[in-house]
Amino acid sequence: MPNVASLESLQVPLPWQQGVWSRIFQQYERQRLAHAYLLSGEKGLGKMHFAWAFSRLVLCGNVADGRPCGSCRSCQLMQAGNHPDCQIIQPQEGSRVLKVDQIRSLAHYIGQTSHGGGRKVAILSPVDSLNVNAANALLKTLEEPAGDSVLLLLCDNPGRLLPTIRSRCQQEYFAIPSHEKAVDWLSAQSTGGHDLDPLLLLCGGRPLTVLQQMQDGKENLVAKILQEFLMFVHLQLDPVEFAQRNKELDTALILEYLWQLVVHAIRYQLSGTDDALANADLRILILSLVPDATTAKVAAMRKLLNFSIAIDQARHQAQSPSNPNRQLILESCMGLWLGLLKNK
Numbered sequence: 001m002p003n004v005a006s007l008e009s010l011q012v013p014l015p016w017q018q019g020v021w022s023r024i025f026q027q028y029e030r031q032r033l034a035h036a037y038l039l040s041g042e043k044g045l046g047k048m049h050f051a052w053a054f055s056r057l058v059l060c061g062n063v064a065d066g067r068p069c070g071s072c073r074s075c076q077l078m079q080a081g082n083h084p085d086c087q088i089i090q091p092q093e094g095s096r097v098l099k100v101d102q103i104r105s106l107a108h109y110i111g112q113t114s115h116g117g118g119r120k121v122a123i124l125s126p127v128d129s130l131n132v133n134a135a136n137a138l139l140k141t142l143e144e145p146a147g148d149s150v151l152l153l154l155c156d157n158p159g160r161l162l163p164t165i166r167s168r169c170q171q172e173y174f175a176i177p178s179h180e181k182a183v184d185w186l187s188a189q190s191t192g193g194h195d196l197d198p199l200l201l202l203c204g205g206r207p208l209t210v211l212q213q214m215q216d217g218k219e220n221l222v223a224k225i226l227q228e229f230l231m232f233v234h235l236q237l238d239p240v241e242f243a244q245r246n247k248e249l250d251t252a253l254i255l256e257y258l259w260q261l262v263v264h265a266i267r268y269q270l271s272g273t274d275d276a277l278a279n280a281d282l283r284i285l286i287l288s289l290v291p292d293a294t295t296a297k298v299a300a301m302r303k304l305l306n307f308s309i310a311i312d313q314a315r316h317q318a319q320s321p322s323n324p325n326r327q328l329i330l331e332s333c334m335g336l337w338l339g340l341l342k343n344k
Helices: 004-008 015-029 047-059 073-080 100-111 132-143 163-167 179-187 196-202 207-215 219-233 239-245 251-271 280-289 297-318 326-342
Strands: 036-040 086-089 120-124 149-155 170-173
Touching: 004 047, 004 073, 015 047, 015 170, 015 179, 036 047, 047 073, 047 120, 047 149, 086 100, 100 120, 100 132, 132 163, 179 196, 179 207, 196 207, 196 219, 196 251, 196 280, 207 219, 219 239, 219 251, 219 280, 219 326, 239 326, 251 280, 251 297, 251 326, 280 326, 297 326
Parallel strands: 036 149, 036 170, 086 120, 120 149
Antiparallel strands: none
């Protein structure tokens, strides 16, 4: 089970979740909740926080002003993290997938009478990690709903789910908030007055990812990586030197930051503008990825897209449990970036 204290620590719904909350809350008030909700969106947008808060609402015995009371027996059990009518199903330790036995246990759970005499809630996360057998078992559960239960299915990439699973859920999508809304919310979390723009960009605009990295003290790491990137762009480091200097750092995180820069470069190539260019350092890095203006537009976009695909594959490879040579992965990616620089 996720850390209950962390789930309780943020006011939910978060600003960018308000629309989804309002829609589902109206169904709650009318006693017309769907049997299953598919909550999708990128990591770092608070899907689990949302699901936990809504579970508290559904199970509360004394909802007031659209919020769980916090004092009834159900709320106390939720705060303790051991409510018998709320289950959170996640990959077991050492696994990255939801397995068929877990889904069969879910089917048994929702088929039983609730302890509190009301609804039961199950949160499955991430459902895009279902293996084939588990996906088929979940489909059967969705096709034959039992009891007064609500399933909250959380996923980052709904395209990986069976279309038949998606079609049997009410689908709700959490979009990345505007830059202004994210900065306002982060500033209210007492993040220490740091310049949030670089970290927010490198975290893909996802506020909870930024908050977590700030709490982990990674703002200094961001500053270091940005300076290393700038040295590389100014040809003060070659790919081997860059990888050697950063071999003790999280390679997947460095590649994640590079991939986000590429995303903004693509956006700039398509539209001719990007808010991130307002930051001087980010402007240098983003424009370094954009092919020379003399390159035909189609060819330039092809170069950028090919580079983005290579970086995306590399960042997933760097997170592989098969112990890849992360220094070589980083050298290879920086070599591709150097190729773009030399062609400018």
